[in-house]
Amino acid sequence: MSNPQPLPPCPDLSGLTRPRLLVRAARFGLRDYNRRRDLKRLMRLADPPHPEAALRQLMAEEDALEQARRAGEATYSFARHIELLIAVMAEARLLPRPALSET
Numbered sequence: 001m002s003n004p005q006p007l008p009p010c011p012d013l014s015g016l017t018r019p020r021l022l023v024r025a026a027r028f029g030l031r032d033y034n035r036r037r038d039l040k041r042l043m044r045l046a047d048p049p050h051p052e053a054a055l056r057q058l059m060a061e062e063d064a065l066e067q068a069r070r071a072g073e074a075t076y077s078f079a080r081h082i083e084l085l086i087a088v089m090a091e092a093r094l095l096p097r098p099a100l101s102e103t
Contacts, residue, residue: 025082042084051095
């Protein structure tokens with residue numbers, strides 16, 4: 001069995017700037033987030049992937065929705081955008097935190 005390719009570094013959420021209303025709605029929805037249920041529906045998968053892989057896919061789709069929102073496209077879904085932001089925030093919380101160095 002061959003070793004799988006290492007995953008590229010996880011995207012940084014600190015640079016993510018979205019309208020305040022979207023972020024507030026997503027934060028409010030975090031308490032009801034159920035990883036197994038919600039990722040199955042959002043990602044159309046039987047089993048949720050590792051948080052890093054899930055976060056990459058979710059962020060790619062969220063970015064596409066952000067582009068659609070900014071362009072004023074008729075296909076833009078405010079509800080889907082909030083659902084994706086909830087999942088992005090929740091999955092980011094599951095990632096291991098880097099150890100703080102004592103210098």
